[in-house]
Amino acid sequence: MLGRLGSASLRQAGRRSISSSVTANPIPTSFLRGGTSKGIYLQRSHLPQNQAEWDPIFLGIMGSPDPEYGRQLNGMGGGVSSLSKICVVGPPSPEQKAEGIDVEYTFVQVGIRDSTIDYSGNCGNLSSMIGVYALDAGLCKPSIVTEDGNARVRSFNTNTSKVIETTFPLDAETGLAALDLPQTAMAGVPGKASQVVLDFVNPSGARTGKLLPTGSPVDTLNAGAFEIRASLVDATNPSVFVLFDDLVSQGLPVDEYLRGKQPAEQDVSKVLETIRQAGAVAMGLDPSAKAQPKIAMLHRPQDSSQADIVVYALSMGVLHKAVPMTLGLCLGVAAKTERTLAWDITQQVRGESSAACDGLVRILHPGGVVDVGAEHGSDGSVTSAKVVRTGRRLMVGSVYW
Known part of the structure; x- marks a missing residue:
């Protein structure tokens, strides 16, 4: 688990000033597993203010495009879609904070053989680690800490304009997520780890505004x-x-x-x-x-x-x-x-x-x-969609692009 030294280093990296016209290379990052995916987590303040300038940074981080081999050996990607993902995380807007949102994030799917950068959807697996990363990076504190020592972090996903809550155990000594408790196992990942509950609040109409966009079930x-x-x-x-x-x-x-x-x-x-x-x-x-x-x-x-x-x-x-x-x-x-x-x-x-x-x-x-x-x-609307995930910290440091 990430100790005090690792947490302090990440928070110190998070305070480094990067000008709006020059993006540092390498960039401070965390590499995390969430569910059956792995991805790069970046702070919003470390990227250009203009989102249009993000694409070459993300392609460089992942080692894309790789049209001949499709392995992304020149970057952090792994040659499959579940390993070619990035989350950009930052503080909520004042309006979001007033509504109880702790952190905001954008999910990015990076192409492997081509230069596709896709912001059209969200990733449930990597969403399960947004709260963990936000605490590690000092971006927020949990909205709620339950009597049994679990933290709850409310995040706003910019891709779908939806609120996602994650609940996970806290380490009493560090105040960070405790991810190595033998609480649950999940298909596709060996061994047991701490239970992370992922809750999509009011998930209907993430892109279209309707649960059934055509109005028909079939x-x-x-x-x-x-x-x-x-x-x-x-x-x-x-x-x-x-x-x-x-x-x-x-x-x-x-x-x-x-x-x-x-x-x-x-x-x-x-x-x-x-x-x-x-x-x-x-x-x-x-x-x-x-x-x-x-x-x-x-x-x-x-x-x-x-x-x-x-x-x-x-x-x-x-x-x-x-x-x-x-x-x-x-x-x-x-x-x-x-x-x-x-x-x-x-x-x-x-x-x-x-x-x-x-x-x-x-x-x-x-x-x-x-x-x-x-x-x-009571009106038949979907109020929540939940699933249990596990996650693991893999690396804290800097990534070249």
């Missing part, structure tokens, strides 16, 4: 030679959900695609991207933005005791080895939204009185199982 999308049913849902991040079986019925070799076989991988990827873009247009979003909306294939589990629903998700056009957490949260909300494709599956698996409808939704993905919760208000 739409038919025209995707080239295909017509496909899809549920277009916007909670935490907009997502396009299609059925695995519908794709198979169209003659697509989806099983071979999941095994990474060619030419199935190339053929199915093209179809899924066409469907994703058609979904984006129907939702009123930019179809050329690669990060949003995301697309996922849904399947009924073979063993209903293990999970309520199976998901195969794509991120930046590549099949994800787990599930992007904002998509997982969106799926949890969709499973509790009547007549969506996800709702239909969970109803078939567990029945109308199932825990999938009244409690947690157990989602099986290629990396394991994750439990996602969603709460609704």
Whole structure:
């Protein structure tokens, strides 16, 4: 865990003055794991005031573009979308502070083979560490410290204009997050660590302003030679959900695609991207933005005791080895939204009185199982989407760009 010396060094770095016209190289940073992602965390004050000047800095940090090899060996990226992420964190505005916001942040998805810098969505995994980083950097103090020693930090995400709360245990001696307690395990990460509760407050309409942007729980999308049913849902991040079986019925070799076989991988990827873009247009979003909306294939589990629903998700056009957490949260909300494709599956698996409808939704993905919760208000609106994550500090220092 980050000791007093590491914390003091980070806070000292945070006080260094950087002129608006010259950005330091290297830049003070933290490298953190949040959930099944890893990313660079930067302070807003260390970057140019003009956000248009950020792109070359982020590309340099991650080692992008890397069109030939796609490994990002010249930077901090790892050649997959879950390792090519940056969070820019700063203090809240006076108006936000008056509303109980402790810290503000912007999530950045950095392209790997190209120079794409995408601000269109948020990352649930890295969001789980915003409160931890903010305390480490001295950017804020917790909104609440509970009787059992847990801290709660309220953050405002600029990508989606949504409030996200993180709750995690505090170290009584340092006043910083205690991340190494053997409290919980999560699929995709070895061992146990401290429980970090990630809560997206009022998550509906993160990009479109509506839970169901088209007003319908199921739409038919025209995707080239295909017509496909899809549920277009916007909670935490907009997502396009299609059925695995519908794709198979169209003659697509989806099983071979999941095994990474060619030419199935190339053929199915093209179809899924066409469907994703058609979904984006129907939702009123930019179809050329690669990060949003995301697309996922849904399947009924073979063993209903293990999970309520199976998901195969794509991120930046590549099949994800787990599930992007904002998509997982969106799926949890969709499973509790009547007549969506996800709702239909969970109803078939567990029945109308199932825990999938009244409690947690157990989602099986290629990396394991994750439990996602969603709460609704009396008017039927989604008031909260929650999931448990873990995280770890990997490095505090400076990064070259």
